[in-house]
Amino acid sequence: MEHTKYFNLRGTKIFVKTIGSGTPIIFLHGGPGGEHRFFLPHMEPLSQDFRLIFYDQRCGMSEKPSNENSYxxxxxxxxxxxxxxxxxxxxxxxxxxxxxxxxxLLYAVKYTNNVNKILLNAAVGASVEGFNEFEKELFSRFTDKDKERVNEILPKLETGEAVKNELFDVIDPYYVYHVESLKRKTKTTSNPDVNRIMWREIEEHYDPRNELHKLENIPISIVQGEKDLITPIKLEDLLLRFLPKAEFTVLLECGHWSVVEQ
Structure with missing residues (x-):
C-alpha cells in the first residue's frame, strides 16, 4: 500500500510518501537539497514488514520557502x-x-525521548570537520582530467552557462565502488540553493559532539562503505569515538551510495 500527502509543517507544505505497514521507519535523505527518491526502489522490500515514511526536506517535491531564512x-x-x-x-x-x-543526530540530541532506534548510513561525522573531509577526499580522488572539467563547470554554474547535471556527470562515479551501480540509481533532483545555504549552516552551527552522550541508551547502528569518501578509518575519529556503544558495520566493495550499491 502506497500513500502520498502534503503536511503543512512550520508553514511549509512538506511532501510525505508512505509505503507498507507495520513498525514505522522515517528516512532522512542526503544533500542537503536532495530528495526521498534516492532511497527508492532500493528500500521498498522493507515495506513487507515495516511502514516506510519518506519525506522531502524543503526541496524535491516539497514547497520551496520564499524566505532563505527558512533553511x-x-x-x-x-x-x-x-x-x-x-x-x-x-x-x-x-x-x-x-x-x-x-x-x-541533531534531532536525537534535542528530542532524545522521542527516538527509539537510529541507523546512520554513509555517515559524515559529528562536526563540520566531516563535511570538509568529504570534500577534500572527493577532490583528491579526481583524475587530472576531471579536475579540469570541474574547474571549468563551477564558474559556469554561477553564471547559468552550465547546469548542475554537468557537474554530477563528473562527480557521481566517485560516489560508488562499481561505476555500473550508477545504472541502478533513481533519477533525482538536487536544489543548489538549499545546498549552498545549508552548507553555511553546517559550517557555523553543526557540532553535536558534546551532546552525543545523551544517546547512550538508544540503539544506534552505523553502516559505512569500505571505499566511502569518509572511510571507516576516518569515521572512527569523526564520529565513532563519540558513540562508543554504536554497532558498526563495514560494507566491502562499496562507496558512499551504499543504498544503491548494497
Missing amino acids: SLEDEVETLEELRMNLGLEKLNLIGESWGSMLA
Whole structure:
C-alpha cells in the first residue's frame, strides 16, 4: 500500500510518501537539497514488514520557502518533530543517509525521548570537520582530467552557462565502488540553493559532539562503505569515538551510495 500527502509543517507544505505497514521507519535523505527518491526502489522490500515514511526536506517535491531564512539546521529538526506529531508517533525509528545522518543526530540530541532506534548510513561525522573531509577526499580522488572539467563547470554554474547535471556527470562515479551501480540509481533532483545555504549552516552551527552522550541508551547502528569518501578509518575519529556503544558495520566493495550499491 502506497500513500502520498502534503503536511503543512512550520508553514511549509512538506511532501510525505508512505509505503507498507507495520513498525514505522522515517528516512532522512542526503544533500542537503536532495530528495526521498534516492532511497527508492532500493528500500521498498522493507515495506513487507515495516511502514516506510519518506519525506522531502524543503526541496524535491516539497514547497520551496520564499524566505532563505527558512533553511536552517534548527528548522529541519523542528520540521521532523512536527512530522512526528502529525503522524501520531510516540518514538521514531530513523534512517539517516549522508547529510541525513547529521540531521538524525541533531534531532536525537534535542528530542532524545522521542527516538527509539537510529541507523546512520554513509555517515559524515559529528562536526563540520566531516563535511570538509568529504570534500577534500572527493577532490583528491579526481583524475587530472576531471579536475579540469570541474574547474571549468563551477564558474559556469554561477553564471547559468552550465547546469548542475554537468557537474554530477563528473562527480557521481566517485560516489560508488562499481561505476555500473550508477545504472541502478533513481533519477533525482538536487536544489543548489538549499545546498549552498545549508552548507553555511553546517559550517557555523553543526557540532553535536558534546551532546552525543545523551544517546547512550538508544540503539544506534552505523553502516559505512569500505571505499566511502569518509572511510571507516576516518569515521572512527569523526564520529565513532563519540558513540562508543554504536554497532558498526563495514560494507566491502562499496562507496558512499551504499543504498544503491548494497
